[in-house]
Amino acid sequence: MESVLGPMAGILVAVLSFLLAARASSQTPPASQPGLALTFTAAEGKTAVIGSVSQVALYVEAGQPPTPFLPAGRFTAVWEGALNAELRSEYFFGAELSGELKLEINGNIALEVSSSGSASPLSSAIKLNKGPNSFKAMLVSPPNGNASLRLGWTETGTNTSPIPPAILTHTITPAMQKAVQLHRGRELFLEHRCIQCHADPSLKDGAPELKMDAPAFEGIGARRHFDWTARWILDPKALRPTTAMPKLLAGAKAKEEAEAIAAYLVSLKTGGEITFRQAALRTKQNTVAAGEGAVPSGDPKPLYERLHCAACHNPPGVTDPDPKKVPQQHVAEKFPLGKLAEFLRVPEAHYAWTRMPNFHLSAGEAKELEDWLFAAAGKPSLTAAPTDAALIDRGRKLVQTTGCLNCHTLKLENQFKAPALETLHSRHRKDRSKVPAGDCLGTTPYANYNFSAEDRAALEALTVTGFTSLSRHVPAEFAERQTRHLNCVGCHGQIDQVPPFGLLGGKLKPEWAAKFIAGEVPHKMRYDAHPRGEPWVEARMPAFKSRAAALATGLSALHGFPPKMPAEPPIDMELAKVGQTLVGKEGGFSCVSCHAVGSLLAMEVFESEGVNLAHAAERLQPSYYRRWMRSPLSIEPQTKMPTYFDEGKSPLADVLEGDAEKQIHAVWQYLRLGEKIPPPRTGEQ
Numbered sequence: 304m305e306s307v308l309g310p311m312a313g314i315l316v317a318v319l320s321f322l323l324a325a326r327a328s329s330q331t332p333p334a335s336q337p338g339l340a341l342t343f344t345a346a347e348g349k350t351a352v353i354g355s356v357s358q359v360a361l362y363v364e365a366g367q368p369p370t371p372f373l374p375a376g377r378f379t380a381v382w383e384g385a386l387n388a389e390l391r392s393e394y395f396f397g398a399e400l401s402g403e404l405k406l407e408i409n410g411n412i413a414l415e416v417s418s419s420g421s422a423s424p425l426s427s428a429i430k431l432n433k434g435p436n437s438f439k440a441m442l443v444s445p446p447n448g449n450a451s452l453r454l455g456w457t458e459t460g461t462n463t464s465p466i467p468p469a470i471l472t473h474t475i476t477p478a479m480q481k482a483v484q485l486h487r488g489r490e491l492f493l494e495h496r497c498i499q500c501h502a503d504p505s506l507k508d509g510a511p512e513l514k515m516d517a518p519a520f521e522g523i524g525a526r527r528h529f530d531w532t533a534r535w536i537l538d539p540k541a542l543r544p545t546t547a548m549p550k551l552l553a554g555a556k557a558k559e560e561a562e563a564i565a566a567y568l569v570s571l572k573t574g575g576e577i578t579f580r581q582a583a584l585r586t587k588q589n590t591v592a593a594g595e596g597a598v599p600s601g602d603p604k605p606l607y608e609r610l611h612c613a614a615c616h617n618p619p620g621v622t623d624p625d626p627k628k629v630p631q632q633h634v635a636e637k638f639p640l641g642k643l644a645e646f647l648r649v650p651e652a653h654y655a656w657t658r659m660p661n662f663h664l665s666a667g668e669a670k671e672l673e674d675w676l677f678a679a680a681g682k683p684s685l686t687a688a689p690t691d692a693a694l695i696d697r698g699r700k701l702v703q704t705t706g707c708l709n710c711h712t713l714k715l716e717n718q719f720k721a722p723a724l725e726t727l728h729s730r731h732r733k734d735r736s737k738v739p740a741g742d743c744l745g746t747t748p749y750a751n752y753n754f755s756a757e758d759r760a761a762l763e764a765l766t767v768t769g770f771t772s773l774s775r776h777v778p779a780e781f782a783e784r785q786t787r788h789l790n791c792v793g794c795h796g797q798i799d800q801v802p803p804f805g806l807l808g809g810k811l812k813p814e815w816a817a818k819f820i821a822g823e824v825p826h827k828m829r830y831d832a833h834p835r836g837e838p839w840v841e842a843r844m845p846a847f848k849s850r851a852a853a854l855a856t857g858l859s860a861l862h863g864f865p866p867k868m869p870a871e872p873p874i875d876m877e878l879a880k881v882g883q884t885l886v887g888k889e890g891g892f893s894c895v896s897c898h899a900v901g902s903l904l905a906m907e908v909f910e911s912e913g914v915n916l917a918h919a920a921e922r923l924q925p926s927y928y929r930r931w932m933r934s935p936l937s938i939e940p941q942t943k944m945p946t947y948f949d950e951g952k953s954p955l956a957d958v959l960e961g962d963a964e965k966q967i968h969a970v971w972q973y974l975r976l977g978e979k980i981p982p983p984r985t986g987e988q
Contacts, residue, residue: 322911331353335472339384339438340479343369346377352482356382357468357805359440360863361456361779365447371489371510371772371780378450380442382728385435386466391697395425397463399487399863400452403443419445425461435472453863456873460950464930464937468805481764484757485514488765489772491758495547497743498773499709504722510772511781511853515547520702520713522575523568525859526646526653527690531636533558533565540753542633544626549743550751551705560701564687567698571713577645577652579666592897606671609841610662614793619680629748634676636683643676644669660791660845724770737812778866782808782857785850800840806856806927812868821847826918864924871925875972882973885966886916887983892947892955895983903982921976928974961987 338355345351351372359382368375378937393439396414398404401423403719406414416423430669443448455463491496493512506513534541537558539548552560606623607618617624619632634643645653647669650659664672689695699715702708708717754762765772786792786804796803807816818824822845846852886894888906898913900907905912919928930937935944947954948963959965973980 319610320829330498335385335474337472338468339382339471340473340476342381342383343373344379344381345373349373352478353485354479354486355473357471358465358466359452359861360861361442361450361452362597362860362863362865363450364866365449368451368775368777368911369444371775371777372485372769374775377397377444377446379444380452380595381816382438382440384438386431386438386470387435387470387472388431388433389748391433392431392458394431394456394458395428395463396454396456397425398423398454400442401448402445402450402452404452404454405441407437407439416808417563420451425457428534438471449865450980451863451865462930463932463935465809484761485769485772486763487758488761489769491754491762492765492773494788495752496710497548498724500706500719500721501724504772506724506774506841507777510727510776511850513773515712516654516712518657519575519653520568520571520707520711521653522571522573524571524688525573526575526638527569528636528639528683528685529565529569529684530686531633531644532568533562535731536564537561543629544899545629547752550753551707553751560697562689563694564701564705564707565698565700566691567695569688570690570695575653577649579648587730604841605675606668607675609843610672611794611798611842612672614797615658615790619676631676633683635683638673640677641673643698644673647672657850658845660789662843663822733761751905778853778857779859782854783853786858789847794842798840798842801842804875806938808860808864810861810924811855811922812924813864813866814860814868816858817852819844819851819922821848821851821855826915868924871975874975878969878974879976881959881966882970883981883983885955885970886973888986889984890955890958891983895985897943900982901978901980903985906985916974917977917980920971921977925971928971929964930969932970933963 336355336421338357339359343351343353351370353370361380363369363378366375369378369380370949387724396406398406398414398416398418399420399421400418403417404414404423405412406426409432413429414426415424422952440454442450442452454466455465456466456792493510493515496515496517498506516840531542534732535548537552538550539546539549555941593848607613612618613628615628617628617630617632619634621632624630637643638646643784644666646659647662648664648666650657650661662668702713705720706719706721708719709714709719742753791804794801811819815824859866885891886900894900894913895903895905896907899915899917901915901917923931931944934946935942936946948967951963953959953961953963953966955961955966959969
């Protein structure tokens, strides 16, 4: 994903990593954790502790709940913790909000304002002590309309920026530990698709993950080997410790039954055929098929490395595998020849909610990856699939009766039934001791998910007090959870020119981000080359189509922005002409030296090419653009973008009176011309 999460901007990030790594009951939490503690209180008085957040920002649409654990309606949000200053200093605070805000620093009111969507005046100078300063911000949502808040600060001048997450800390309280357990239970319920067995019609419009699918069975016999399938069915976690797939079979006949199911599944050779759509991407000078003609010749790195597959996978032969990553040691045992390449080209073809993203691979690239993985994994010894009709029929009946068809689709009658969700809820709430051993949360369950004691406690907490949260979708909470599961930080902030993830929601317009995450922005797909032959950015942004729209709106909400940006006034064409001059080499900042502008290529890049400026306004939040232009290094310390303005003054004193803000605004008017942008002056016309 294009720029974005140092410390992850979202709910529960620091707290989950701490509390869920070990037994909460036997560990004493440290004195402080990164971020601020966030608590919501509904109008009727019910409170929901959220956990850690990295900034004071939110956006809650009218009629929607602020958290899945509270109903929709008016609410109060409180952020608490400490602001840790390196030295004694003075800062001014300001906010853009819809609601009523009270900010307290060291017990004193620093800012108290109300607004219906505009920016507040700056506070007076607030003295900060060296070290921790107690911090509390309280927002009361408005009686009508959307609730929003973006709190910022500034040491000098009038333009604020978000408080750096690295200087915010808070203590972990018992209430927060309980909240983390409840959130964990909800997350486990969604990830393990409990709703597929324990149905509840009232949840049809709740959390998006309630509709998560599993790999379709149509034609699966053409896509999987018998041996691997039988081993997977017998004990999924033995092959992939992180899987949500349960161990359905137990007892003396478990292996025999697994082989019968596998024999039936691999007999399904037809159906589910893939239609390949070659994505067209735009490089600097032309349009080509994805992956064809876009990779620099002579690049010594395997494609596996260029795509940074090891961020999520343990490659074959790795000596010290990471238990949190997906292993690939058995890849040749799993896929018949050619089928891995097909999967890599369209991972979502048979499984819309797969975490494996679409990298827009060409047929040649997919084959290169398959060949590399198969060679690294070694040739397996494969057993021919049984063809005995009685065994296959037994496998079919087991598929019908063991719960497989609750998650996996196939044109076959599902004969497995489980208690409805409300029955399960009532049973757990009334008397946990009466839950039978065959229950999923029991110690000897029928559906063996290998839940830890902490996981079982979290799910039980959800069954007692949190089932109604499943009926509520909160975009910010969804984005925090899913970006963690998708491991966005595995690449962002780890790879050269792939920026940290924490800026995304406040940087990109959600409408554009939704298309970008879905893989529908052609000029952002490519692996492009410098004129000298080396790559600009060797990584490639993959697509997560099933999650794209919800992720984009959720990330935007985490940063206090709406799901759709308000329309701007018409372009000021006279100022756009001034902006055209400022971008050029004659009388301007010579932006075209490092940036392409429409069809005009960057002219004098010596180290790192910038983005094409014709696409800047369609993707950037206007507020982010202005912060970036004023001080790019304060946002991304590794950027090559120079700082042109100093305390509101421009070095081009003869343009718009040398006023930095006016010049920044003029360039924005020019960038808003988008595809119709005229080239700047280069001194060569």
